Amino acid sequence: MTNIKRIALLSETEINDLYARPDFNDHERILYFAINEHEHDVLNNYSNVRTRVYFILQLGYFKARHQFFKFN
Secondary structure, three states: OOOOOOOOOOOHHHHHHHHOOOOOOHHHHHHHHOOOHHHHHHHOOOOOHHHHHHHHHHHHHHHHHOOOOOOO
């Protein structure tokens, strides 16, 4: 068994701040999940409700963090 030492550049809190899904307050929900006219046009391309909700979630989280997340 090898003993591997790793450099810890970021604390657990910093890692969560960078990579965890954000927890929005009411103001942030309105800010990030508001859909403009162009986004609404794209949303209308999807007929399935699950796909539309997934699009809105990914769009809102991307606006906030510039990352995509997996949702269960």
